[in-house]
Amino acid sequence: xxxxxxxxxxxCKKTYDAxxxxxxxxxxxxxxxxxxxxxxxxxxxPRDDLATRPASLWRYRExxxxxxxxxxxxxxxxxxxxxxxxxxAREADAENLFIKDEGNNPTGSFKARGLAVAVSRAYELGAQxxxxxxxxxxxxxxxxxxxxxxxxxxxxxxxxxxxxxxAECRALGAHVTLVDGVITDCGRAAAKDAAAFDRFDxxxxxxxxxxxxxxxxxxxxAEQMSWTLPDVIIYPAGGGTGFVGMWKxxxxxxxxxxxxxxxxxxxxxxxxxxxxxxxxxxxxAEFAEPWENARTIADGLRVPAAVGDFLILRVLxxxxxxxxxxxxxxxxxxxxxxxRTQGMFVSFESGAALAAFLTLRESGWIEKGExxxxxxxxSGTKYAHLWGQV
Numbered sequence: 001x002x003x004x005x006x007x008x009x010x011x012c013k014k015t016y017d018a019x020x021x022x023x024x025x026x027x028x029x030x031x032x033x034x035x036x037x038x039x040x041x042x043x044x045x046p047r048d049d050l051a052t053r054p055a056s057l058w059r060y061r062e063x064x065x066x067x068x069x070x071x072x073x074x075x076x077x078x079x080x081x082x083x084x085x086x087x088x089a090r091e092a093d094a095e096n097l098f099i100k101d102e103g104n105n106p107t108g109s110f111k112a113r114g115l116a117v118a119v120s121r122a123y124e125l126g127a128q129x130x131x132x133x134x135x136x137x138x139x140x141x142x143x144x145x146x147x148x149x150x151x152x153x154x155x156x157x158x159x160x161x162x163x164x165x166x167a168e169c170r171a172l173g174a175h176v177t178l179v180d181g182v183i184t185d186c187g188r189a190a191a192k193d194a195a196a197f198d199r200f201d202x203x204x205x206x207x208x209x210x211x212x213x214x215x216x217x218x219x220x221x222a223e224q225m226s227w228t229l230p231d232v233i234i235y236p237a238g239g240g241t242g243f244v245g246m247w248k249x250x251x252x253x254x255x256x257x258x259x260x261x262x263x264x265x266x267x268x269x270x271x272x273x274x275x276x277x278x279x280x281x282x283x284x285a286e287f288a289e290p291w292e293n294a295r296t297i298a299d300g301l302r303v304p305a306a307v308g309d310f311l312i313l314r315v316l317x318x319x320x321x322x323x324x325x326x327x328x329x330x331x332x333x334x335x336x337x338x339x340r341t342q343g344m345f346v347s348f349e350s351g352a353a354l355a356a357f358l359t360l361r362e363s364g365w366i367e368k369g370e371x372x373x374x375x376x377x378x379s380g381t382k383y384a385h386l387w388g389q390v
Contacts, residue, residue: 002067003041007032007208010311018065021125023206024307031205031308033248034065034212038255047258050223055079057113057216063252064117064216065209071124073148075106077116078216082224082373087341088354094361096371098230099338100221102378103346107144107168109137109300109378110217114241115202117213119145122200128152131199133179133186135238135299136165137378142202143172154199156186161299164382182294183238184304204239205308214242218249221373222259230264231370232321234356236349236377237268237277238303240312247315264373266321268312269356271296274304275325277312282323286310297328297386298348300377322365330355335380348383350376 007016009025010033016022018034025032041062053059057078066072081101089097102110119142122130129152132142139155146153155169159178169176177193179186187203194201201207222229229250235243243266253259270278273295280288288309294302306312316323326334328348335351338344353374360366 001044001062003036003038003044003062004065004067005035005037008035009033010308018208019125021122021127021200022208023201031211031311032208034208036063036252038252042256047227047256057116057213057220060216060219063219065212066117066120066124068124071120073116073120073123073145075112075116075144075148077105077112079220080104082221083342083344085342085374088338091337091341092358092361093368094366094372095369097357098371098373099342099344099376100217100373101344101376102217103344103376103380107137107140108382109141109347110214110242110375111137111141111378112144113216114138114210114213115141115145118202118207118209119149119151121209122202122207123149123151127200129197129199130154130202131190131194132156132202133183133190135183135302136161136382137300138204139174140165140168140172143169143174147173152199154190154193156190158182158186158299162382162385164385182302182304184290204241204306205244205311211241211245211248215245215249217242218246219253221246222250222253227259229259229262230373232267232366232372233264233375234267234269234353234372235375236298236301236352237270237312238301239306240268240277240308242375243268244308244311244315247319263319266315266319267356267360268316268321268323269352270323270325271298271301271331271352272325272327274302276304277306277309278323278325280309280313281316286313288313298331298352300347300349301352322360324356324359326352326355326359334358338376339380344376345380346376347378347380349378350374
């Protein structure tokens with residue numbers, strides 16, 4: 001059975017039909033959130049039953065929006081390793097440090113989670129042509145799942161993204177448009193063409209279902225840690241879908257009776273050259289002003305403006321968390337430190353998470369005995385050509 005009930009605006013709280021293709025709330029142009037009959041799920045799905053299910057994000061199918069299993073598109077995404085980073089912890093004078101290794105997903109990043117669910121649901125609701133602006137990884141993921149469904153895929157990326165992203169999208173059958181600018185410029189170009197050519201917009205938080213795929217990271221962390229959440233989660237945020245999604249997952253699990261009310265302190269990290277969320281958090285603002293002249297080596301974090309900015313800031317404050325900006329140099333050093341201590345070739349975004357951890361550990365904001373989860377959001381292989389330059 002499927003327990004999807006409706007969509008709800010994240011800002012004005014108006015509700016909408018979940019069984020037709022929709023983007024933002026028509027009233028306030030803010031993200032729509034997916035809602036379920038959690039009381040019914042609680043009766044139908046005992047927590048311990050999950051252990052018998054396949055190791056993918058679809059093990060949480062009652063809490064995902066695809067109604068008919070014939071439309072589920074899967075390449076084996078989800079249930080990625082939660083690595084005990086013991087050698088890294090010793091180097092950092094810490095204990096109980098873990099890395100959630102999202103580089104094990106199809107197409108090499110956590111974007112596979114969101115796009116597997118979003119493309120599956122769009123496919124079920126009759127979409128024929130999909131469109132996405134991306135710094136690279138989301139475009140590759142959408143291209144892969146669109147190919148699996150036989151849907152037309154159009155991706156818009158900054159013209160300076162690493163060549164492996166472009167090559168992967170083309171190999172997966174997508175139509176690639178390179179834009180002179182950053183991801184917000186790509187978003188404008190994609191939206192214009194989507195309206196002109198009747199394509200469904202799969203932009204970050206501009207449709208309801210990518211967040212549902214990303215929230216499964218929260219379910220997995222809870223399950224992999226025997227239903228006790230860590231003290232701190234550190235997450236490199238561009239659009240912030242996974243950050244918001246995990247917080248939604250924690251609320252859902254508490255309603256289901258799977259966890260108690262304890263929550264992690266949530267930390268978001270951004271580059272010094274593009275840190276709109278950090279700046280808004282420090283100013284105690286509800287929304288983040290766009291960042292001018294965004295630049296960073298971590299393409300996935302070069303997001304000058306996020307439609308879900310207020311949701312990210314809300315999570316930071318509700319959790320007692322914080323936001324940090326780190327230098328490109330510290331990201332590179334962090335990625336290298338993960339590599340030489342844990343044998344993991346990670347993205348620069350993941351190096352940013354470690355850089356934030358080291359800063360917070362040194363300041364005492366994170367105490368030595370606290371349990372901390374860092375996110376490796378993707379494989380370092382797509383940035384391999386840059387390592388000789390940094």
